[in-house]
Structures are given as C-alpha cells and as structure tokens.
Amino acid sequence: xxxxxxxxxxxxxxxxxxxxxxxxxxxxxxxxxxxxxxxxxxxxxxxxxxxxxxxxxxxxxxxxxxxxxxxxxxxxxxxxxxxxxxxxxxxxxxxxxxxxxxxxxxxxxxxxxxxxxxxxxxxxxxxxxxxxxxxxxxxxxxxxxxxxxxxxxxxxxxxxxxxxxxxxxxxxxxxxxxxxxxxxxxxxxxxxxxxxxxxxxxxxxxxxxxxxxxxxxxxxxxxxxxxxxxxxxxxxxxxxxxxxxxxxxxxxxxxxxxxxxxxx
Amino acid sequence: xxxxxxxxxxxxxxxxxxxxxxxxxxxxxxxxxxxxxxxxxxxxxxxxxxxxxxxxxxxxxxxxxxxxxxxxxxxxxxxxxxxxxxxxxxxxxxxxxxxxxxxxxxxxxxxxxxxxxxxxxxxxxxxxxxxxxxxxxxxxxxxxxxxxxxxxxxxxxxxxxxxxxxxxxxxxxxxxxxxxxxxxxxxxxxxxxxxxxxxxxxxxxxxxxxxxxxxxxxxxxxxxxxxxxxxxxxxxxxxxxxxxxxxxxxxxxxxxxxxxxxxxxxxxxxxxxxxxxxxxxxxxxxxxxxxxxxxxxxxxxxx
Amino acid sequence: xxxxxxxxxxxxxxxxxxxxxxxxxxxxxxxxxxxxxxxxxxxxxxxxxxxxxxxxxxxxxxxxxxxxxxxxxxxxxxxxxxxxxxxxxxxxxxxxxxxxxxxxxxxxxxxxxxxxxxxxxxxxxxxxxxxxxxxxxxxxxxxxxxxxxxxxxxxxxxxxxxxxxxxxxxxxxxxxxxxxxxxxxxxxxxxxxxxxxxxxxxxxxxxxxxxxxxxxxxxxxxxxxxxxxxxxxxxxxxxxxxxxxxxxxxxxxxxxxxxxxxxxxxxxxxxxxxxxxxxxxxxxxxxxxxxxxxxxxxxxxxxxxxxxxxxxxxxxxxxxxxxxxxxxxxxxxxxxxxxxxxxxxxxxxxxxxxxxx
Numbered sequence: 001x002x003x004x005x006x007x008x009x010x011x012x013x014x015x016x017x018x019x020x021x022x023x024x025x026x027x028x029x030x031x032x033x034x035x036x037x038x039x040x041x042x043x044x045x046x047x048x049x050x051x052x053x054x055x056x057x058x059x060x061x062x063x064x065x066x067x068x069x070x071x072x073x074x075x076x077x078x079x080x081x082x083x084x085x086x087x088x089x090x091x092x093x094x095x096x097x098x099x100x101x102x103x104x105x106x107x108x109x110x111x112x113x114x115x116x117x118x119x120x121x122x123x124x125x126x127x128x129x130x131x132x133x134x135x136x137x138x139x140x141x142x143x144x145x146x147x148x149x150x151x152x153x154x155x156x157x158x159x160x161x162x163x164x165x166x167x168x169x170x171x172x173x174x175x176x177x178x179x180x181x182x183x184x185x186x187x188x189x190x191x192x193x194x195x196x197x198x199x200x201x202x203x204x205x206x207x208x209x210x211x212x213x214x215x216x217x218x219x220x221x222x223x224x225x226x227x228x229x230x231x232x233x234x235x236x237x238x239x240x241x242x243x244x245x246x247x248x249x250x251x252x253x254x255x256x257x258x259x260x261x262x263x264x
Numbered sequence: 265x266x267x268x269x270x271x272x273x274x275x276x277x278x279x280x281x282x283x284x285x286x287x288x289x290x291x292x293x294x295x296x297x298x299x300x301x302x303x304x305x306x307x308x309x310x311x312x313x314x315x316x317x318x319x320x321x322x323x324x325x326x327x328x329x330x331x332x333x334x335x336x337x338x339x340x341x342x343x344x345x346x347x348x349x350x351x352x353x354x355x356x357x358x359x360x361x362x363x364x365x366x367x368x369x370x371x372x373x374x375x376x377x378x379x380x381x382x383x384x385x386x387x388x389x390x391x392x393x394x395x396x397x398x399x400x401x402x403x404x405x406x407x408x409x410x411x412x413x414x415x416x417x418x419x420x421x422x423x424x425x426x427x428x429x430x431x432x433x434x435x436x437x438x439x440x441x442x443x444x445x446x447x448x449x450x451x452x453x454x455x456x457x458x459x460x461x462x463x464x465x466x467x468x469x470x471x472x473x474x475x476x477x478x479x480x481x482x483x484x485x486x487x488x489x490x491x492x493x494x495x496x497x498x499x500x501x502x503x504x505x506x507x508x509x510x511x512x513x514x515x516x517x518x519x520x521x522x523x524x525x526x527x528x529x530x531x532x533x534x535x536x537x538x539x540x541x542x543x544x545x546x547x548x549x550x551x552x553x554x555x556x557x558x559x560x561x562x563x564x565x566x567x
Numbered sequence: 568x569x570x571x572x573x574x575x576x577x578x579x580x581x582x583x584x585x586x587x588x589x590x591x592x593x594x595x596x597x598x599x600x601x602x603x604x605x606x607x608x609x610x611x612x613x614x615x616x617x618x619x620x621x622x623x624x625x626x627x628x629x630x631x632x633x634x635x636x637x638x639x640x641x642x643x644x645x646x647x648x649x650x651x652x653x654x655x656x657x658x659x660x661x662x663x664x665x666x667x668x669x670x671x672x673x674x675x676x677x678x679x680x681x682x683x684x685x686x687x688x689x690x691x692x693x694x695x696x697x698x699x700x701x702x703x704x705x706x707x708x709x710x711x712x713x714x715x716x717x718x719x720x721x722x723x724x725x726x727x728x729x730x731x732x733x734x735x736x737x738x739x740x741x742x743x744x745x746x747x748x749x750x751x752x753x754x755x756x757x758x759x760x761x762x763x764x765x766x767x768x769x770x771x772x773x774x775x776x777x778x779x780x781x782x783x784x785x786x787x788x789x790x791x792x793x794x795x796x797x798x799x800x801x802x803x804x805x806x807x808x809x810x811x812x813x814x815x816x817x818x819x820x821x822x823x824x825x826x827x828x829x830x831x832x833x834x835x836x837x838x839x840x841x842x843x844x845x846x847x848x849x850x851x852x853x854x855x856x857x858x859x860x861x862x863x864x865x866x867x868x869x870x871x872x873x874x875x876x877x878x879x880x881x882x883x884x885x886x887x888x889x890x891x892x893x894x895x896x897x898x899x900x901x902x903x904x905x906x907x908x909x910x911x912x913x914x915x916x917x918x919x920x921x922x923x924x
Contacts, residue, residue, distance in 0.1 A: 006372075006373050006376045006377065010369060010372065010373050010376075011373065013369045013370070013373070014369065014370055014373040014374075017366050017367075017369070017370045018370075018388065020366065020443070021388075021389065021392055021443075021446065022392060023407070024392070024400055024403035024404050024407065024443070025392045025395065025400075025403070027403045027406055027407060027413065028395065028399060028400070028402075028403040031403075031406070036808075038784075038785075038788060038804070038808055040785060040788045040789050040808075041788075041789075057611075058611070058627070079298075080298045080299050080302060081299070083295045083296070083298055083299065084295065084296050084298075084299040086295050087291075087292045087293075087294075087295035087296035087299075088296070090288075090292070091288045091289070091291055091292025091295070092288065092289070092292065093288070093289045093290075093292035093293045093296070094289065094293070095293075096292070099296050099299070099300060100553075101549060101553060102300070102303055102307070102308070103299070103303075104496075104548075104549060104552050104553070105303075105307060105311070105545070105549070106303075106307060107496065107497065107500050107501065108500050108544075108545055108548040108549055108552065109311075109504075109541065109545055110504040110520075110521060110524045110525075110541050110544065111504065112521075112524055112525045112528050112529070112537075112541075113314060113524065113528075113537070113538070113541040113545075114307075114310075116314070116528055116534070116638065116642075117310035117311055117313055117314045118306065118310050119638070119639070119642045120310065120313050120314075120642050121306075121309055121310035121313060123642040123643045124313070124643075128646060129645065129646060130646075136306055137306065139302065139306070140302065140303060140306035140307055143299055143302065143303065145497065147299070148452065148493045148496065148497060149451060149452050149455055149493065151489075151493070152452045152455050152456050152489045152490045152493040153455045153456070153459065155456070155489045186455060186458060187455050189383075190386065190451045190452075190454065190455055193386075193387075193390055193451070194447070194448070194451055197390055197393050197394065197447065200394055201393065201394075201396065201397050203397065203398075203507075207635070208638070208639075210628065211645070211646050212601035212603075212626045212628060212646045212647060213601070213626035213628070214628075215628050215629070217396065218396060218397065218398075219628075219629070221396045221398060221399065222398060222606070222631065223606025223607060223629040223631065224606070224607065225398050225399075225402070225781070225782065226606045226607050226631060226781050226782065227606075227607040227782075227804075228782065228784075228785065228804070229398075229399065229402045229782075229785075233396070233399055234399065236396075237395035237396055237399050240394055240395055241391060241392070241394065241395055244387075244391050244394055245391065248384065248387055248391075252384060322911070324907040324908055325659045325662050325663055325905070325907070326634075326637065326641075326659065326910070327641070327663055344915075344918065344919060344922060347922060348918070348922045351922070405785075409789055409791055410789075410790070410791055411789060411790050411791075412789075429730075431791070432776055432777045432791075510736070510778075514775075514776060514777030514778060514779070515736045515777060515778035515779065515921075516772070516775065516777065516778065516921060517921055517922065518917075518918050518921040518922040522921075523918065523922075526914060526917075526918070527914070528634075528638065529632060529634040529635060529638070530632075530634055530737075530738065530914065531910050531911060531913075531914035532634055532637065532910060533910070533911060533914070536911075
C-alpha cells in the first residue's frame with residue numbers, strides 16, 4: 001500500500017483502538033501486585049505472588065504442556081492448511097465443493113460438540129487420552145483458520161509472476177519456494193499466528209481430549225479461578241505478556257542492526 | 265471461482281500445465297489431500313458418531329439408548345428455540361459489526377505503516393490474546409462493575425452523577441465479545457489490505473477520484489475478501505459462544521451455545537444436544553456457503 | 568512426485584497415531600496415580616507428602632462439574648484411578664456400572680469417618696465410595712447492606728432487592744429452591760408443581776443480578792449483590808474477608824451434598840488408588856484439607872486432632888454455621904436426587920425462564 005504517512009485521524013483512531021486492547025491488560029498487570037488474595041479490591045503492593053508462581057509445579061508443568069501442543073499444532077496445521085488454500089484458490093477438482101464445505105465445519109461446529117465427538121471417537125478407537133490426542137484435535141480446528149487467512153491473501157494473486165519464473169526455466173518447486181511462498185508469506189504467518197493464539201487459549205476441546213497428566217494452562221487456570229482470580233493467575237499472565245514483548249524487542253533490535261538502511 | 269484461472273486462461277506458451285504434464289485436477293487433489301485425510305479422521309468420523317447419536321434416545325441416567333427415532337429433531341421445532349436462535353444471531357451480528365468498526369481502520373492503519381513496522385503492530389494486536397481468556401474477562405469485570413474502575417473514574421471527573429449499570433447487561437456482553445473476537449477480524453482484513461498496490465490507488469487518483477471515492481471504489485472492494493473471511497471467523501464462533509454471556513452477562517440469557525452445552529453437561533441429554541448441534545451446523549454451513557459464493561471469493565463483485 | 572507426497576502424508580499421520588498410542592504396560596506395583604477431582608479441592612501439600620511416603624507419583628487433573636466427569640467416564644478409557652463424584656452422581660455412575668467396588672479391608676481408616684456420614688442412602692455399606700468432604704448450599708447475606716434479618720428464601724422476592732441477588736447457575740439448586748418456597752419437594756417431577764415454580768421463578772428474575780456457580784463470592788465481596796445462594800465453602804471464604812457476610816439456613820430448607828472418593832471401572836492402578844484413599848482418610852492428612860479448603864470435613868478423628876494442632880482454626884471451623892451447622896440447621900437440609908426422565912422438563916423450564924424475553 002501507499003508509503004505516505006497515515007492521516008492524523010487514522011493515527012488517533014488506531015491509538016484509541018490499541019488503548020481498548022491494552023487497557024484490560026494493564027489492569028490485569030497492576031492487580032498481579034495486589035496483597036489481597038481474593039483480588040477484588042486493591043489492598044497493597046507485594047511481589048509475593050511471583051514467588052508463589054515460580055514454586056507452583058502444576059503451573060510449570062501446564063506451561064510446558066501448553067507450549068508443546070501450541071507449537072506442534074501450529075506448525076502442522078499451517079503446512080496442511082496452506083496447501084489446502086492453494087488447492088482451493090487455484091484448482092478445480094472433483095469434490096471441490098465438498099472439500100470447501102468440510103473446511104468450514106470446524107469453524108462452525110460448537111466447541112462442545114467437537115470436544116465430545118473427538119472424545120467418543122478417540123475412546124472408540126482405543127487411543128490413550130493425553131498430549132497426543134489434544135494436539136491432534138488442535139490441528140483439526142486450526143487448519144480451517146489457516147486456510148481462510150491464506151486464501152484471503154492468495155485471492156487476486158498475480159499468476160503471471162509465477163509463469164514468468166517458469167518461463168525463465170525454474171521448475172515447479174523452485175517457483176513455489178522462490179516466488180509463490182514469499183508472496184503469500186504474510187498470509188501464512190498471520191494464519192500461523194492465529195492458529196498459535198487459538199491453540200494457546202483453547203479450553204473446551206482441550207478439556208474433553210485431555211488425559212491424565214496432560215493439563216494445559218487454560219485448564220489449570222480455569223480450575224484456579226474457581227477459588228478466586230488470585231493475583232498468582234494475574235502474575236502468570238503478566239509474565240507471559242512480558243516474555244512476548246522481550247522476544248519482540250530483541251527481534252526488532254536484531255532486525256534493525258542487520259539492515260540499518262532499509263526503508264523501502 | 266479462483267480455479268477458473270488455471271482451467272480457462274493458459275495460452276500454450278505460458279502453460280503451467282504443460283510443465284507439470286498433469287491435469288490440474290490431480291494437482292488440486294494432491295494439495296488438498298492432506299487436509300481431507302486429516303479431517304476424515306479428526307472431524308468426519310467423529311461427527312458421524314454425533315449424527316448417529318442425534319437419532320438415539322436419552323436413557324433415564326443420561327445414558328444413550330439405541331432406538332432410532334426423529335424425536336429430537338421434532339422437539340427442536342418450537343418457537344422457544346427459534347427465539348433463542350434469533351437472539352444468538354443478533355448478538356453475533358452486532359459483534360461482527362463491532363469488530364469491523366474497530367478493526368477496519370486499525371487494519372488499514374497497519375497496512376499503511378512502513379513495511380518493517382507492520383509485523384510489530386500486528387503482533388501488538390495478538391499479544392494480549394496470549395494471556396488467558398478467563399483472566400481477560402475478569403479484568404473487564406473489574407473495569408465495568410458498579411464500584412469498578414470506569415465508574416469511579418467517571419464519577420470523579422463529574423461526567424456522571426450515579427454509577428452506570430453496565431456489568432451483567434447485554435452491553436457488557438457486547439463489549440466483551442467484540443474484545444475477544446477483534447483479532448479474528450483484523451488479521452484477515454490486514455492480509456487483504458496489505459496486498460493492495462499503491463499503483464492501484466494512484467490510478468484511481470489519476471482518474472480524478474477523491475480520496476474517499478478512491479477508498480469506496482478501489483480499497484473497499486479489494487479488501488472485501490478479507491472482510492468476509494473476518495466476518496466468518498467472528499460471526500460463527502460468536503454464535504456458539506457462551507463463556508462471555510455467562511460471565512459478563514450474568515448468565516441471565518440462554519444463547520445457542522448455552523443450549524447445546526447444557527444438553528451435554530447439565531441435562532445429560534446427549535442425543536438432543538447432538539440434534540441441536542447438527543441443525544445449527546447445517547444452517548450455518550448453508551448460510552456460509554451462500555454468503556461466500558454470492559459475495560465472497562467470487563470475482564464478479566471485485567471490480 | 569504426487570504419489571510420494573500422498574505417501575508422505577500417510578506416514579506422518581501414522582507416526583502421529585503411533586506416537587499417541589502409548590499402550591498399557593503391565594504393572595506389578597503401581598508407581599503412579601491418576602487423580603481426577605474438583606479443582607481447588609485437594610491440597611497440594613497432601614499430594615506431595617503422599618509421594619514422599621509411598622513413592623507413588625500423583626497426576627492431579629481437574630473437572631468442574633459432575634456431568635463433565637460423567638462425560639469422560641461414559642466415553643470410556645479415561646485412564647483415571649481416583650475420582651471425587653457427588654452423591655446423586657454416584658447413584659447414576661453405579662447404575663451405569665462405571666464404578667469399581669472398594670476392597671474396604673484395604674481402607675482401615677474408614678473408622679475415622681463420623682458415623683453420620685457412613686452408610687448413606689446413595690451408597691449403602693460404602694460398597695463403592697468413602698466420604699471426602701461435605702457441605703451445603705444455602706442463603707448468604709451481606710448484613711452491612713441488608714439491615715433487616717433474613718430468615719427465609721421467600722425474602723429474595725422482596726422488591727427492595729431488585730438487581731441485588733446472586734443465584735447459583737444450576738437448575739437443580741435454583742428451581743429446587745423455588746419449589747421449596749412453594750412448599751413442594753425440591754426433587755419434584757410433578758409437571759403442575761414445576762409449572763407453578765416456573766412462574767414463581769420468572770417473578771424473581773427482576774431481582775437477579777447474576778447466576779454464578781463458579782465464583783459467586785466475587786460479586787458479593789465487590790458489593791455488586793447483597794444476598795443470594797452460595798456453596799458453604801464460598802460463604803466461608805467471603806466471611807473471612809468480610810465479617811458482615813453471614814450464612815443462613817432458611818426456613819424452607821436447603822441442599823446438603825457429599826463428595827466421595829471412588830475408583831472408576833477399569834482404573835489402571837487400583838492398588839495405588841486404595842493406598843491413596845486410605846491415606847486421605849488418615850487424621851493427620853485429612854486436617855490439611857480443612858486447613859486449605861473451608862468445606863465441612865466428615866473425618867471425626869481429623870477434627871479431634873485439629874483441636875490440639877490448630878486451636879484457632881478449630882474454633883473458627885466450629886463456630887461458623889457454614890462449616891459446622893448445628894443439628895437444628897441440618898434438619899432443614901436435604902440432598903438433591905437424580906430425577907431421571909424429568910431432567911428434560913427441568914431443563915426446558917430453565918431454558919424458558921432464561922430465554923423468555
């Protein structure tokens with residue numbers, strides 16, 4: 001799009017939108033330092049919840065489980081979902097309509113139904129419930145989200161670039177790696193991000209497909225919250241956000257030092 | 265649809281097909297097959313179980329009696345359930361409109377920042393959603409309640425005389441729903457806005473279009489696929505959402521999501537729950553396909 | 568090329584399935600225990616001690632309703648060894664043949680349980696279960712906001728409490744309470760009585776600020792509501808934060824419930840499960856439960872021990888009616904029973920009241 005600076009009203013609007021997104025997060029962070037365990041009103045400042053958190057074996061285990069599931073399911077669903085987007089956007093084949101409809105089903109289906117149906121299915125084929133079954137389920141609901149986002153990117157994609165590449169002697173695979181993939185990459189990345197976000201936060205389907213010892217963070221937090229939304233839970237969310245910001249910052253600094261001139 | 269490009273256009277010299285020496289049918293199938301095989305096992309077969317279940321009967325203990333009948337479907341033909349469906353449709357529609365109102369300018373803004381910053385801005389949208397869902401909802405509860413932060417602030421600056429009653433009302437539900445679904449609108453919107461070449465806008469300007477007209481005639485139509493993808497990602501899950509209405513709306517209304525959840529987890533009537541979900545599934549699928557075929561990824565609307 | 572790709576997908580999928588399969592290993596003496604219980608209900612300290620003393624590692628996973636538990640068990644192959652279902656659910660699980668009989672000779676500590684809580688109606692002779700905790704769900708009032716004395720459920724209908732009432736988000740508790748107000752059995756299956764209760768409940772809706780089964784104390788402590796219906800444990804926590812919050816056994820009566828340790832059919836580590844159940848019933852272990860979770864403890868020996876170990880806590884436990892109701896209070900309570908086929912009618916009424924705008 002245009003390289004001109006966005007108009008002032010647009011910048012103000014964006015600022016307000018970001019404020020809407022971040023205001024609850026700010027509140028959440030502030031209340032992670034609250035001394036009141038029940039965390040209904042502000043009582044006083046303390047760091048003790050972070051100490052509690054670091055000693056909470058259950059939370060540490062749940063974090064590990066969550067990350068394993070989120071990374072595995074994101075990678076697999078992004079690859080499979082991108083291929084499906086290419087197929088649907090570029091080709092006609094027997095069963096096209098059926099394939100397209102099928103891809104909407106995981107988006108449409110009420111989570112409880114998907115959870116129960118997967119539970120019944122895994123049980124009937126004798127699969128032991130655990131990290132594996134959760135990951136399989138997450139991939140299933142992630143694929144359509146990736147496909148939808150990548151398709152939006154592919155739509156209107158100029159095929160003549162690819163054809164030109166092939167004319168210059170590149171084979172199908174080279175063209176895909178060198179031309180197609182870089183062009184649709186923003187779509188693939190946002191699809192992957194969406195999948196990762198969904199996987200991190202899923203409760204209902206995870207609940208039904210979980211087995212002994214595979215409790216994830218949302219399951220853990222849901223059970224902690226039944227007592228009260230203690231500041232420990234807030235502390236956990238705070239650390240999570242902080243980690244992402246630090247990673248993001250390092251990435252930016254690295255990028256900047258690599259290509260100081262690049263402005264496009 | 266998109267596939268037409270490959271089957272209609274190729275002139276012999278540019279032929280992609282010639283190099284692949286295979287029919288596009290086979291290529292398409294090869295690309296889609298991982299998805300189909302995967303979803304066959306994790307979606308189709310499990311769902312067949314649900315379809316079978318929907319024709320069964322609830323046993324006295326919430327167990328399932330294998331006696332085939334249509335009773336569950338006839339039970340659904342009732343104004344009570346229609347009313348619930350209507351209310352859910354309204355909530356989902358308002359949520360979608362809300363996310364477009366907030367999300368479109370935001371996505372547009374991100375797409376117009378320098379390329380290197382875009383990923384950062386995009387990330388900034390997603391980061392809050394890497395905290396936990398329930399915790400975010402509770403943060404909103406703290407903000408919105410009678411003696412909460414918003415009311416204290418508004419009272420202090422003298423903007424209101426008495427605290428606003430927001431929490432546990434439909435307004436609170438909408439605030440929470442729009443918040444939770446915003447990224448699902450912004451991401452696809454950004455994806456299609458980012459793709460628009462400056463040249464296209466310049467061409468419009470050259471033809472004398474004013475910025476607003478250029479937006480209406482060029483940008484908006486070109487971003488339509490993103491908006492449609494976003495609407496699907498927001499509208500449909502919003503239909504089945506029950507956590508936000510329960511926590512921020514005080515669980516005082518029943519939406520489709522609650523209805524189905526209750527059949528499985530309180531009334532223990534799995535067959536009826538299965539029938540209700542099948543009906544919802546079919547209705548939504550028809551709606552989605554109609555919507556996308558008509559306005560969505562079809563070429564005719566896209567100038 | 569194409570066939571290769573398809574083949575590759577198959578291989579990956581097969582590997583995934585295989586990786587998830589695992590399979591059962593034949594165990595002589597179990598070193599692991601899969602515990603499936605209510606969230607925030609089993610003290611971590613007790614589990615750690617158990618592992619230290621017996622060498623059995625405990626995986627503690629949680630559910631938040633009896634029906635969630637039933638869904639997992641009904642599907643089969645859950646892999647859990649010890650579960651904590653409530654009274655009415657035990658009736659159901661027994662009828663569905665989803666529970667393993669207990670070998671009571673391996674649970675000698677059952678002698679510690681108060682006679683009053685042994686051999687109850689849902690499990691005569693404790694064939695399948697032993698009590699873990701018990702409690703009630705009655706009337707809670709913030710006396711700093713409500714000046715006049717509240718003694719019965721019927722007070723909730725008073726127009727002065729418009730938008731100030733919290734109720735549990737549970738049809739059995741709420742409609743049961745309304746039936747009791749009307750003078751009927753709270754487990755009624757009579758359509759005429761239920762119809763009357765529906766009308767009465769619709770009248771109450773104007774006063775209801777919210778339904779919440781998970782964390783009703785939150786709205787109470789935040790001053791959002793003044794009175795309503797909660798679990799005894801919620802009331803105890805709220806009371807310890809704000810002394811003005813009182814727990815009342817209303818004239819019309821309220822619910823009593825029992826949560827019990829049980830072993831699901833096909834549990835992979837039955838020996839460890841029995842060891843664990845016996846361990847939990849030991850007095851010195853059981854007081855850890857009362858120290859952390861303010862419900863009522865059926866373990867008589869544990870309460871005796873608590874008296875000497877932590878007199879302050881014992882005093883607080885004995886003096887607050889939510890944890891230690893008097894015999895007079897207990898006479899007003901009755902358990903929820905499974906209503907079989909009438910469940911559909913109850914659910915229908917619930918849907919009508921909530922969806923009836």
